[in-house]
Amino acid sequence: MSLARVFIANRGEIAVRIVAACRAAGLECVVGASQADLDGLAARQADRVVCIGPPPASESYLRVETIVAAALGSGCDAIHPGYGFLSESARLASAAREHGLVFVGPPAEAIELAGDKLRARAAAAAAELPVVEGRELADAADARRFAREHGHPLMLKAAGGGGGRGIKLVRDSDELDTAYAVATAEALAAFGDPRLYAERFVAAARHVEVQVAADEHGSVVHLGERDCSVQRRYQKLVEEAPAPALAQDTREALRAAAVRLARSIGYRNLGTVEFILDAATGSFYFLEVNCRIQVEHPVTEAVTGRDLVLEQLEVAGGRPLSFAQEEVAFDGHAIEARLTAEDPERSFMPSPGRLTRFAPPQLAGLRVDTHCHDGAVIPPYYDSLMAKLIAHGDDREAATALLLEALEALEVEGVQTNRALLAGVLAHPDFASAAITTRWLEEEAIAA
Amino acid sequence: MLSDDDVREILRLIDEAALAELQIETEGFSLHVLRGGASAPPQPAPVARPGASAAQTSPAAPAAPAAPTREGTVIEAPMLGTFYRAEAPGATPFVEVGARVEPDTIVCLIEVMKMMNSVPARVAGTIVEVCAENAALVEYGQPLFVVQLPSG
Numbered sequence: 001m002s003l004a005r006v007f008i009a010n011r012g013e014i015a016v017r018i019v020a021a022c023r024a025a026g027l028e029c030v031v032g033a034s035q036a037d038l039d040g041l042a043a044r045q046a047d048r049v050v051c052i053g054p055p056p057a058s059e060s061y062l063r064v065e066t067i068v069a070a071a072l073g074s075g076c077d078a079i080h081p082g083y084g085f086l087s088e089s090a091r092l093a094s095a096a097r098e099h100g101l102v103f104v105g106p107p108a109e110a111i112e113l114a115g116d117k118l119r120a121r122a123a124a125a126a127a128e129l130p131v132v133e134g135r136e137l138a139d140a141a142d143a144r145r146f147a148r149e150h151g152h153p154l155m156l157k158a159a160g161g162g163g164g165r166g167i168k169l170v171r172d173s174d175e176l177d178t179a180y181a182v183a184t185a186e187a188l189a190a191f192g193d194p195r196l197y198a199e200r201f202v203a204a205a206r207h208v209e210v211q212v213a214a215d216e217h218g219s220v221v222h223l224g225e226r227d228c229s230v231q232r233r234y235q236k237l238v239e240e241a242p243a244p245a246l247a248q249d250t251r252e253a254l255r256a257a258a259v260r261l262a263r264s265i266g267y268r269n270l271g272t273v274e275f276i277l278d279a280a281t282g283s284f285y286f287l288e289v290n291c292r293i294q295v296e297h298p299v300t301e302a303v304t305g306r307d308l309v310l311e312q313l314e315v316a317g318g319r320p321l322s323f324a325q326e327e328v329a330f331d332g333h334a335i336e337a338r339l340t341a342e343d344p345e346r347s348f349m350p351s352p353g354r355l356t357r358f359a360p361p362q363l364a365g366l367r368v369d370t371h372c373h374d375g376a377v378i379p380p381y382y383d384s385l386m387a388k389l390i391a392h393g394d395d396r397e398a399a400t401a402l403l404l405e406a407l408e409a410l411e412v413e414g415v416q417t418n419r420a421l422l423a424g425v426l427a428h429p430d431f432a433s434a435a436i437t438t439r440w441l442e443e444e445a446i447a448a
Numbered sequence: 449m450l451s452d453d454d455v456r457e458i459l460r461l462i463d464e465a466a467l468a469e470l471q472i473e474t475e476g477f478s479l480h481v482l483r484g485g486a487s488a489p490p491q492p493a494p495v496a497r498p499g500a501s502a503a504q505t506s507p508a509a510p511a512a513p514a515a516p517t518r519e520g521t522v523i524e525a526p527m528l529g530t531f532y533r534a535e536a537p538g539a540t541p542f543v544e545v546g547a548r549v550e551p552d553t554i555v556c557l558i559e560v561m562k563m564m565n566s567v568p569a570r571v572a573g574t575i576v577e578v579c580a581e582n583a584a585l586v587e588y589g590q591p592l593f594v595v596q597l598p599s600g
Contacts, residue, residue, distance in 0.1 A: 035588065035589060050528065050585070050587050051528065051587035051588045051589055051590070052528050052587070052588060053527065053528060053588045054588065060588075065560045065561035065563065066527070066528050066529075066560060068561055069528060069529050069530065069559075069560050069561050069585070070528050070585070070587075073528075073529075073530060073584075073585025074585060095561075
């Protein structure tokens with residue numbers, strides 16, 4: 001079916017991004033906004049805004065029934081969930097389908113599979129992707145058995161977790177029993193699923209992920225990979241495409257593995273297959289599948305020249321992907337920095353408030369995705385992402401220099417931001433030499 | 449419990465202060481005021497206020513009084529959903545203009561995906577206006593009825 005009006009079940013910069021894609025696709029759009037976001041940029045730009053509830057996400061953006069009722073009541077034929085909130089909710093995907101709405105994302109079955117990290121691991125192994133040694137744990141004694149077999153440190157992960165949540169590093173056997181008990185309780189509380197699995201800890205790991213896209217007509221392609229190793233507490237801060245310092249055969253093997261997995265699980269629409277790459281050995285291992293548009297999608301758009309959100313809408317409407325694998329070409333290097341309203345001086349406490357000034361510079365090769373402007377309010381209810389600055393240059397050095405220039409020239413007043421931290425990362429010699437692993441920021445850069 | 453005068457006093461203080469936005473929450477009461485509400489998107493229609501502010505009490509708070517206006521008190525939608533004035537199609541509406549309501553009088557239903565939620569008036573008075581159309585989508589905070597409070 002072809003789409004006419006899209007309900008945007010999200011807020012902030014990604015809602016603005018989806019509005020733009022709807023415009024590009026010639027579609028009307030309705031933004032579902034909480035009371036706190038009624039005056040937000042996406043709400044202002046959309047054809048219509050519908051107030052879906054009070055500010056807390058649990059009473060607005062996270063309510064499946066409300067989102068579906070709002071989409072139906074405002075005459076939409078599709079729901080775009082963005083990222084976060086209900087973007088990886090199999091329940092929303094199937095509720096939408098039951099009510100004749102198109103969910104802009106993969107089918108509910110694929111979301112369910114990817115959401116169960118143990119099933120996803122098994123599916124990856126079945127598609128002959130390398131997975132880190134690991135398995136489900138029956139109880140604390142089983143965890144000790146795993147530790148004896150594989151040694152410490154090890155990772156305890158929640159089967160229902162993902163996206164960096166529900167992960168515990170256990171450094172030695174003294175910590176194991178407590179960590180197991182705490183992780184089980186946390187997993188039950190956070191994900192409603194107490195199951196844990198253990199994985200061998202890869203000490204020097206890089207985070208590399210492959211963008212895939214699949215349509216209803218049998219086409220499954222990749223759009224290259226991204227490196228997202230600059231992380232704090234498993235949350236990404238700086239991302240780039242292509243991944244630097246990667247042997248060509250590794251790069252090709254990663255891309256092929258991602259396509260193989262997407263094909264084997266019947267994946268549709270846009271998705272990302274995440275891997276950890278052992279910086280010491282060059283081996284890579286499947287981590288998880290993300291069933292949504294990623295925050296860091298613009299770096300891929302920059303180097304491939306493709307509009308991924310537009311592609312999502314077209315594929316959701318039943319059209320084939322607008323390009324074949326052979327037509328995916330890569331141009332230059334792109335780096336994204338996530339500007340957040342957080343105070344690095346106060347252990348990254350969120351710093352909500354009113355922006356008395358927000359003016360990103362206009363530079364050739366710079367793209368800024370944001371919902372912020374002079375006078376905008378960063379509400380305290382949601383995550384603290386303010387803007388993504390994406391620099392595209394001929395090579396990594398040029399992109400880094402452009403991004404540094406942009407961060408320097410950015411005018412922002414009224415809230416504390418992580419700008420200095422971002423600039424510090426980009427100017428660091430370790431970043432220049434691409435010697436970054438996922439623990440680098442916390443262990444080297446912030447500690448220093 | 450706040451009186452109408454208390455609310456007017458709060459609005460007066462906000463008007464005088466250089467505040468752009470104010471959120472007050474105490475047990476059983478929440479007030480969210482956004483300055484410049486008139487420039488906000490058309491839906492939900494901000495309720496007319498004395499001065500330059502628009503304010504709405506959050507009906508999510510269990511004992512929240514409805515929002516007073518010059519004309520009366522507005523009963524707002526406590527959730528997004530489909531607005532039904534009667535128990536079933538063709539049945540007599542819960543209330544019509546002129547009906548007397550008590551705080552626990554059910555004034556309408558809001559359906560959210562087959563779940564029927566009955567909405568109590570939360571104030572005592574007389575219905576003077578029905579602001580939403582039967583079977584239409586109402587948004588969170590949208591005015592549903594205006595109630596004239598007993599004078600004196």
